[in-house]
Structure formats: structure tokens, C-alpha cells
Amino acid sequence: MLVEAATAILLALQAAPVETGDWRADVWRLSDEGDYAAALARVGNSPDPASYEARVMRVRVLAWSGDYPGAGRELAELERTYPGNPELAAVRGSLAYYQGQTEAARAAFGRALALDPNSAEARDGLARLEGASAGAEIRLRLDMGVEVSTFSRSANSNWTHGFSELTWTAPKFSAGIRADHYERFGLRNDSLGLRLGYRLDEKWDLEGNADIGPDNVFRPEASFGATLGRRWASPASGLPAVRTTLGLRRDQYSTVTVDTAALGLGLFWDGYSLEAQTIAVADAGEDASYGALLRGSYAVGERATFSLGMADAPETDAGVTVNTRSLFGGVRYRFDENRQIRLDCARDDRENSYIRKACSVSISYHF
Secondary structure, eight states: OHHHHHHHHHHHHHHSOOOOSOHHHHHHHHHHTTOHHHHHHHHHTSSOTTSHHHHHHHHHHHHHHTOHHHHHHHHHHHHHHSTTOHHHHHHHHHHHHHTTOHHHHHHHHHHHHHHOTTOHHHHHHHHHHHHHHHTSSOEEEEEEEEEEEEEESSOOOOEEEEEEEEEEEOSSEEEEEEEEEEEETTEEEEEEEEEEEEEOSSSEEEEEEEEEOTTOSSSOSEEEEEEEEEEEOOSSTTSOEEEEEEEEEEEEOSSOEEEEEEEEEEEEETTEEEEEEEEEEEETTSOOEEEEEEEEEEEETTTEEEEEEEEEEEEEETTEEEEEEEEEEEEEEESSSSEEEEEEEEEEEETTSOEEEEEEEEEEEEO
């Protein structure tokens, strides 16, 4: 009898939704988990279910659940009560976007921005529409670049790196062929590789790479990696968009195998971005060494983007993993939607080894 009673209590606890005390956060969490019925019930249990905020949240949950007619009816009632409201215009745009009504969505987002130029939901919605429009066809992109390095605290010299990559891009999928050429100390290493990307849905994306260079001496003979990313919707207008990533890579050198794992967190808002990574590197079968990376960027207008970052993490060179402190920065300039150029510079200080200073220039062109 006691066992049955305890089991019933545990099942009841598991079935009951966990509430944080903030009904808004609970609604976003339950919706993100796909439990829309519980999310609607939580809206109904909010301090004032008849308030403007609760009614807008109910419209959002109905839209996320796919009940577009119900969301449209409740949104129309709100629009009659609150005419000229920029948030409702943005919600109208999102509802149209979910239903594939791109022109209606574009018009609604435009009205929202006219009413409130700082509407993050409207800006994000228009960006998604533009991205979908740009990716409506399969296109080609060519990337090419060269990097030159100089050294201190070492006799290293003549270290250059050149690459070229041709990528096919589609709305949800991209595939590329990449060639890398390295020269160092009079030695030459070459690698040929594949780059793949796939957007699983609005939130999840996956990237992968595979490179081979069978005769390489100081570069890996083979390298394989994958990165899984997730975009998290911000629970309130005006907060940064959030993206998390998990990357795994294995590099096979002629004498050792090196595994790398990286966990990343990125924040994106109003032309700014801030990204952080924790990095673990280990020779196969050995304990890992750990480090971190931090970088940020700022877009000036629609053409120029400046970036700056630093890292203190293990790095593998010629099969030897050494803790390395790095400072790096760059600028990217877009001539138009098809052409851009990048300039990047970095300083790497390998512990008890060399200091490398490198600068690179690369171009990108869409056909």
C-alpha cells in the first residue's frame, strides 16, 4: 500500500509542470518543449489573464502550436482594442510568416518598424524574410585568401598559407570543396576537404568538415569535425538572440591523434555580437588541457564589420599541443550583396615556444 501511494505521488509530481514563479518564463519554456496546452494553461493562471501582456502571450502560443485561425481571431480583437500598436503589428507579421504568407509578413513587419524603429521582432522578421529570399535559389560562392606569418623567439621563417573554397548554397543546405596550401621551413603541406552545412529547422543547424593530406608533415594527415548549433528565441522583445554550439574534431597527425571539443555561447543584438567558447584538447588516450576564447564584433552601417578577440587555450602545431595566448582582430567590408573582403591579424604566443604574428586577406564572391 505504501509503495503504491509513493508511486502515485511521484507520477503526479512528474506530471505537474515545474513553475519558476515567473509565468512568462514558464510559458516560454513549456512552448519550447512543445507542451502548448500546458503553456496556455500557465497563461490562464497568470496574475491577470485578461491583461494586455497575457493576451498577447496567448496569441503567440496559439501561433506556435499551429492554431493559426485561433491566433488570428484573438489578435484581431487586440488590434481593435489597441490600434496602432507596434508590438501587435510585429506579432501579425510573425503569424503571417509562420503560414508562409511572405508579402503579408513583410508588410506587417514594415508597419511595426514605422511605428517603432527599435522593434527587434520586426527587424528579426525582415532579416529572416530577406535570408529566405536570398536563399531561394542554389547559388555559388567563391572564397580565396592568403596568410603570411613572421616569428619571434624562434628561427621559424617562410610560413605562408593560402586557401580557396567553392560552395554551393541552398535554402537549407550548403556543400563546399576546399583546398589549403601551406609552406613552412621549405616544406610544403596540402589538404583537400569537404564542408557541409544543414539547417534542420528554425532552431537547429549542423556543420561538418573532412580534410585529407596523406603526405603532410606538420599539418594533419586527416581531420574530421562536426558542430551542432541551436538558436534560442529571446523571451522578450529587445533582448539579444542566443545561439549555443557544440563542436567535436579529430586531427590525425603522422605520429599522434588529437581530439578537440568546444562548447560555445553567442549573443547577437543591434549589430553587436559577443561569443565565448570553452575548449578542451587532448592527445588520444591522454588527459585534456582546457582553455577559453572570447570575441566580439560590431557592424558599422550595412557594409563594415569590426571584430576583436582573445584566447588562452591549448593549440596543436606539428602534433605538439601547447598552451597558446592569442590576440586577434579584423575588419570585413561588403561592397554589395555579392562581394566582400576581409583583413585579419593575430598574435600567438605559444608557451615556451615561438611568438607568431600573422595577417591575412581574403575575398568572397557570390555568383
